[in-house]
């Protein structure tokens with residue numbers, strides 16, 4: 225590391241600076257100022273994007289003034305969040321001048337060597353899929369104007385495929401030669417990401433000789449990283465893993481080789497794997513909204529608001545049996561008021577737990593496997609009743625409309641998901657639940673809502689016999705809110721059953737919109753990350769840290785910027801020291 229150390233005077237414009245490269249950091253301090261005005265700019269080497277000879281600019285267009293004495297350093301610079309929950313990243317650029325060419329070459333050589341040593345996960349070769357029809361159809365333009373220039377600056381070669389049909393990217397990943405690629409970049413929305421997720425996981429299991437259909441099989445973690453350049457109409461995975469929907473921020477995370485592990489939920493029916501999910505699996509309200517919105521695609525993004533309102537007014541609830549395998553409550557809880565932010569300690573500890581026998585690649589995930597085997601059957605908890613919605617999320621699922629998400633304390637990479645059960649309730653109660661997703665109020669602090677941190681979930685419809693008997697004794701949907709199950713309690717759920725709240729659609733539950741209810745089906749559909757599942761009875765298993773994204777989780781803006789001068793956090797991250 226000492227070999228990389230370099231210190232000298234450098235000029236930025238007509239001001240003289242003392243510049244120091246210490247291996248991990250590159251700092252420059254103005255020297256001709258009084259002490260108290262001295263400011264040191266400190267950039268972690270891991271966040272240096274590129275070093276170029278001459279006076280160079282790359283965005284919006286590349287401009288090079290080739291001089292012997294100058295060099296330009298490009299690096300990550302944080303800017304105000306502009307309404308996102310994380311910080312936006314921008315391309316910082318400083319042009320340094322040296323007294324002569326020898327020193328200039330020394331600086332560029334040392335900086336590049338430091339980059340190699342301290343940023344080992346930077347990609348060299350990427351496979352890029354662009355969905356030209358995603359969102360506002362700007363995928364191609366975004367890639368060429370924002371992303372490609374950064375890849376060029378960072379020396380990343382890319383093979384770009386503009387898709388011509390749905391599932392082309394998935395099929396390519398499953399069948400074509402991927403030798404030499406470090407990662408796959410998805411330019412599009414959540415649907416496109418899901419395609420790539422399926423391709424990357426499927427390819428990895430094929431190569432490992434593992435069967436994806438068997439939920440008891442411990443899947444092989446994927447070595448190909450996935451980068452998301454948001455260019456869709458819904459970009460929730462990007463938002464929840466970066467904290468912003470911003471192509472430049474995402475491109476910078478890719479270029480510097482950030483690596484964020486991500487849990488993935490495999491969804492199976494009795495015979496096979498149905499799909500993978502990373503954000504939300506929702507039955508009842510969320511399934512109905514998606515099914516309804518599909519009928520109104522012509523409305524564009526407005527269809528979600530319209531369908532949400534219609535489905536809300538229909539006030540439907542559905543009978544079901546939910547079984548879940550609880551996660552260890554000593555490790556974390558969905559109501560512990562923590563947030564999974566960049567460098568999350570719960571996720572870091574989970575890495576050790578999930579990969580405790582990492583040295584023996586044959587037994588990766590061995591702990592998870594035993595937890596899921598039939599030995600643990602007695603650990604499953606079963607609840608039955610009528611639900612307004614049943615949701616399972618492997619991450620907070622935050623999005624611009626709901627900055628804290630479906631489950632604000634969920635973790636990206638702890639090997640668990642949060643199961644949210646919303647029992648049948650009156651329409652105003654459910655509205656309160658929905659509204660709380662847009663505010664800082666706790667949506668789980670309602671008597672008809674339960675949340676459980678889980679490793680696996682099964683869902684099935686009640687047998688028709690039971691269904692009939694519940695129907696005969698069933699209470700009305702307009703009962704007091706507190707009559708619908710005690711929050712967080714297994715006994716409460718069973719009590720709920722004993723109270724006979726379950727049953728088929730009851731006319732007494734109608735609210736406002738008789739029309740909407742007239743054709744209410746006995747079962748809802750599953751919304752799996754924005755796709756309707758073709759099956760109702762499912763088994764879901766969370767696979768800890770199955771994939772890795774070029775991201776680092778949501779950065780804590782308060783810790784980085786809203787701090788006092790001697791803030792330890794800023795010192796540690798060396799963003800801006802006085």
Ligand SMILES: Nc1ncnc2c1ncn2[C@@H]1O[C@H](COP(=O)(O)OP(=O)(O)OP(=O)(O)O)[C@@H](O)[C@H]1O
Nearest residue numbers: 358359387388389390412413414415416456457458
């Ligand atoms: N060339 C293509 N033609 C048609 N569909 C495509 C093409 N490329 C990808 N797709 C599919 O389009 C779907 C939506 O893509 P994406 O998520 O990028 O956009 P979106 O605008 O956010 O989607 P949505 O229509 O769901 O809001 C994906 O499921 C993907 O499989």
